[in-house]
Amino acid sequence: MNILVINGSPKGTRSNTWKLTTAFLEGLKQSLSETGTEAQVEELQVNRLDISPCLGCFSCWNKTPGQCCIQDDMQQVISKLLWADLTIWSFPLYYYTVPGGLKTLIDRQLPMVLPFMVENESGTGNGSHPSRYDMSGKKTVIISTCGFYTAEGNYDGIYSLFDHECGRNQYTAIFCGQGELFRVPEVSGRTNEYLSYVKQAGQEYAQGGISPQTWEKLNQLLFPKETFEAWADASWGIDPNTSSKESDTLIFTRQMAALYQKDSYPGKDLVLEMYYTDVDECYQILLGKDGSKVYTDHSLTATTRIETPVTLWRSIAAGEIRGDEAMMQQLYKVKGDFSFMLNWDTYFGSGTPKADSPASTAASPQKETNMNILLIPWIVLWIAAAIDRHWGCLATIGVCTLVPLFFYRNRKTIYDILTGALVTGISIAILSGAPTGLMVPLSYLAFGVMWLSSCFGKIPLTAHYSKNGYGGEDALQNPLFMKTNRILTMLWGILYLFTTVFTWFLMRTSFSSYTGLINSVLPIFMGIFTAWFQKWYPAKVARGK
Numbered sequence: 001m002n003i004l005v006i007n008g009s010p011k012g013t014r015s016n017t018w019k020l021t022t023a024f025l026e027g028l029k030q031s032l033s034e035t036g037t038e039a040q041v042e043e044l045q046v047n048r049l050d051i052s053p054c055l056g057c058f059s060c061w062n063k064t065p066g067q068c069c070i071q072d073d074m075q076q077v078i079s080k081l082l083w084a085d086l087t088i089w090s091f092p093l094y095y096y097t098v099p100g101g102l103k104t105l106i107d108r109q110l111p112m113v114l115p116f117m118v119e120n121e122s123g124t125g126n127g128s129h130p131s132r133y134d135m136s137g138k139k140t141v142i143i144s145t146c147g148f149y150t151a152e153g154n155y156d157g158i159y160s161l162f163d164h165e166c167g168r169n170q171y172t173a174i175f176c177g178q179g180e181l182f183r184v185p186e187v188s189g190r191t192n193e194y195l196s197y198v199k200q201a202g203q204e205y206a207q208g209g210i211s212p213q214t215w216e217k218l219n220q221l222l223f224p225k226e227t228f229e230a231w232a233d234a235s236w237g238i239d240p241n242t243s244s245k246e247s248d249t250l251i252f253t254r255q256m257a258a259l260y261q262k263d264s265y266p267g268k269d270l271v272l273e274m275y276y277t278d279v280d281e282c283y284q285i286l287l288g289k290d291g292s293k294v295y296t297d298h299s300l301t302a303t304t305r306i307e308t309p310v311t312l313w314r315s316i317a318a319g320e321i322r323g324d325e326a327m328m329q330q331l332y333k334v335k336g337d338f339s340f341m342l343n344w345d346t347y348f349g350s351g352t353p354k355a356d357s358p359a360s361t362a363a364s365p366q367k368e369t370n371m372n373i374l375l376i377p378w379i380v381l382w383i384a385a386a387i388d389r390h391w392g393c394l395a396t397i398g399v400c401t402l403v404p405l406f407f408y409r410n411r412k413t414i415y416d417i418l419t420g421a422l423v424t425g426i427s428i429a430i431l432s433g434a435p436t437g438l439m440v441p442l443s444y445l446a447f448g449v450m451w452l453s454s455c456f457g458k459i460p461l462t463a464h465y466s467k468n469g470y471g472g473e474d475a476l477q478n479p480l481f482m483k484t485n486r487i488l489t490m491l492w493g494i495l496y497l498f499t500t501v502f503t504w505f506l507m508r509t510s511f512s513s514y515t516g517l518i519n520s521v522l523p524i525f526m527g528i529f530t531a532w533f534q535k536w537y538p539a540k541v542a543r544g545k
Ligand SMILES: Cc1cc2nc3c(=O)[nH]c(=O)nc-3n(C[C@H](O)[C@H](O)[C@H](O)COP(=O)(O)O)c2cc1C
Pocket: 009, 010, 011, 014, 015, 016, 017, 018, 091, 092, 093, 094, 095, 096, 097, 145, 146, 147, 148, 154, 178, 179, 180
């Protein structure tokens, strides 16, 4: 398949739109090569071509039919247009139509048509010119970005032009608003997500057509209108009251504030104070129920203060450095309420529009792990088997057989499976006559060893479960989260080794049937400690102490 790509952006390959076009092309080529179709691609960068405006002399119709009187790069363009099976037009929207250079190229296609007036077969307008060449079977894709928040309603001129040129519904058009965001590293999470849909579109196009699901993704806004417009206004760096130029650091802070998701409002106003240590500038962002506002006079009381070089924070915002890793290395400090940091993604969003925005789709719910699935079989064993070895163990086995039912709603972990096997095994052993005085302490030992040994693996046991409250799988990349969980898992493991010894002696007293109940007291305190430690330890690291 011969593919011609025409980039009409005056910015050439630095164009926003070009990013979409290369993504589409990548998907297209990938899919074609999978089906064994050879793809030859030619690129034309209009900004590098020498194409003069049409003189309107019609000599290409009368004096030298099919040949323009101007000798420039247009002859090469026409031969490529005739060579191509598929032409991809890539351009930004300029004044609701194509940029001037591309319009000149389009005008200069006149030698490709015959002068005669014929009925318009495509049903657009009144009259057209027949093609001088056999263009049947050739395909057209148009890819464009524009500056407003949406492409909707802005592309009438383009539709009109290509409806006449190719025929209505005879081409595929991908139009995307908020185009300038494709050059902003701070929002690359969202723009890369969008580019992945464009690539997907390219793959599907090669297989016969873009699916409705992919169209739905392509038609989503990058950001909600309000967020984008606040961000775009801030990017000019002009003080709306004085019209004076603002510092780059203030512009950056305003753009950060613009990304605030007001539907994450926690019920009280929050003030994030950013102190940029390298430039000695300090700004406060008020996060309220109606949106965010940047204060330059430090008149507010900060909820949370971040002390960071602006260069570092920019790199974090651009995704070049992980914020949690930088915190772990104490490259910046956080003072005041640390919980703000834990909810950062909720307040400032990952870039994916929220459910109430016009661009939203229903997110597919991710199954979560559940620590109760791990704990309940052990607790039943410890309480029930100690009270009545026969019925207690039968009840425990019953609970273990019910556990798989939870996996319809919850994600299972290796420790859930291990628990099922260990608890069932211990129960069967007791039912078969093994002494409870031995088996119950052994069960505590098994439980403790399970926790302790996980500390030496990649993911400590508690992390499998507590990640649910800290951004899911992403939390496992967070070194501070992992270290906190490693410490906690170790402490729980040690507690249960201690419990093993304690139980061994307890089982030999008249309180043996209360073992399970007595042994529940310490974990309650340990649970309270865990809840406190999970917040205290990361905050301590963040304070830089
Ligand atoms: C001269 C000029 C005219 C523009 N006209 C429009 C317009 O009519 N509608 C719009 O939404 N954006 C308009 N824009 C914004 C561009 O379409 C937008 O920045 C686009 O993403 C640039 O893409 P590019 O980097 O591929 O050239 C205009 C930009 C310029 C420089």
